[in-house]
Amino acid sequence: MAPMDPNQTTSSSSSSGGGFFASIASSLFGTSKSDNGTPSIEGLEVVNPEGGTEDAEEEAKKGRWKDEERDSYWKMMQKYVGSDITSMVTLPVIIFEPMTMLQRMAELMEYSYLLDMADETDDPYMRLVYASSFFISVYYAYQRTWKPFNPILGETYELANHGGMSFIAEQVSHHPPMSAGHAENEHFTYDVTSKLKTKFLGNSADVYPVGRTRVTLKRDGVTLDLVPPPTKISNLIFGRTWIDSPGEMVLTNLTTGDKVVLYFQPCGWFGAGRYEVDGYVYNAAEEPKILITGKWNEALSYQVCDPEGEPLPGTEMKEVWRVAEAPKNDKFQYTYFAHKLNSFDTAPKKLLPSDSRLRPDRWALEKGDLSVSGNEKSSLEERQRAEKRNREAKNHKFTPRWFDPTDEVTPTPWGELEVYQYNGKYTEHRAAIDSSDIIEEPDSRLEFNPWQFDNLEAAE
Incomplete structure (x- = not known):
């Protein structure tokens, strides 16, 4: 059977079903129009990644x-079709998870030991396999499929007690929404x-990662640069939301010119190809050196190959990474590490009052109180909007x-990206804190701030 075209459009009112956050098919072409010219419900695309065309209406x-x-x-959302909705829409908490985008940035650090291994290896190509x-x-x-909270301007997130590493992220801009992060241990620095x-x-959305990610491995001083694929989100409103990221991921060693090119397969009929990743480590002359294959939701393996990309005789496929066991039937599909990101077990002593863990809306949602959240x-x-008005009236500029x-x-x-760089002050701040000053429960002491x-008069 031929693979599904990820841009195929399907009407939920017909029997010719169709096909979305990681894989999003266009839902504008072929839609019917309501009296006011906006797409009607009948014209929206609904896709079941595990099914075929016949079950779109049921989905x-x-x-x-x-x-x-x-x-x-x-x-409410019809008027935004075709628009960038990153920060222009107020969304209901029913679609949120009790985590912020800054915590999502920190979640990448779960398997940071792979960067330790990249720093420790003498093989320049295995370095890219690990990274x-x-x-x-x-x-x-x-x-x-749950949306994280957008950070408030000036909000932070700190991660400690994980792999000997410190991590800090900060919301550095509100319009456009921008975040910056820095992680470091004895083996690497990570900046985004x-x-x-x-x-x-x-009924779907395309998400484009307009960002810059750099990792510097400390032993040899090499710098790695990442360009990830875009993400597609399907069935945002009608049907069960699902995510796909078809396209290429490119990781380049800026020091040597070696690189990895991995292709994320798009989801085809009945889920064919979904999760699959294949590609090679190339040397600076663009000759394949190591084959990498697997599924991004299960495991990855590698094998040394010849200049034609075929496995070398006498070599075998070896596993390099496998996803950790996750809780069963978790409400928000959280991993064990995701739960730790909301825990104070991974918080440093004397937490910053701007930390995401302390947000009252996030805290209420974690407790299950949607109304309070x-x-x-x-x-x-509203306080963020009021502060902006006051700041602009006083001609003050926000400074991360x-x-x-x-x-x-x-x-x-x-698109182009304005780059922020870590200034080292957090490292100094952490070093100066009294280690005996232990934080306990968020609602008994720190208020999110x-x-x-707050006091613009005092700032003059």
Whole structure:
């Protein structure tokens, strides 16, 4: 059977079913129009990745929404079709998970031992096998269909007690939404500036990672640069939401010119090809040296190959990474490590009051109180708007605390990116803290406070 075209469009009102956050098919072409010219419900694409064309109508009735909530949300969202909805839409907490985007950035660190191994190996090609496996490992977590909270400007997230590593992330811009992160241990430094760009297509959305990620391995001083594939989200409103990331991931050793090119297969009929990743480590002359293959939700393996890309006789396929066991039937599809990101077991002593763990909306959602979470989310968003008005009235400019803006603007496949760099102040801050000052429960002491301009008069 021929593979499914990821851009195929399907009407949920017909029997010719169809086909979405990691794999999103266009839902604009061939849609019917309502009286006011916006796409009608009948024209939306609904895709079941495990099924074929015959069950699109049945799939459209499934998902996390109640009928009245779903229809109301679609009515609100119609006007945004074709737009970047990264920060322009207020979304209901029913689609959120109790985690922020900064915590999602930290989640990549679960398998940071792979970067340790990349630093320790003498083989320049195995270095890229380990490093690319590290970047593949996060996709198991990224298949979650719940949306993380957008960080408040100035919000932070700290990760400690994991692999001898420190991690700090900060929301450095609100319009456009941008985050910066830095991780470091004895083997590597990791730096990222992240800015997402989206395109809302009705019942699906394309997500473009307009960011820059760099890893420097300390032993030899080599720097690795990552360009990930875009992500597609399907069945946002009608049907069960699912995610796919078809396309190429390229990891380049900027020091030597060696690189890894891995291809994420698009989801085909009845799930064919979904999760599969294949590619090679190439030397600077673009000759294949090592084959890498596997599934991003299970495991990756590698094998030395000849200049034609065929496995060398006498060699065997070896596993390099396997996803850790995850909880069964977890409400938010969390891994054990994801639960730790909300725990104070992975928090440093004397937590910053701007830390995501302390957000009242996130905290309420974790407890299961959607009403309180929604009210707290609205309150935080209104306070952010009010602070911006006050700041601009006083002609004050927001200044990130742990990252500095640079003059560098780097190109990406999806647009230019203003680069932020770690300024080292967090390392100094942590070193100066009294290790005996232990944090306990968030609601008994620290109040969430990312605001830098509470008292503008005092700042003059």
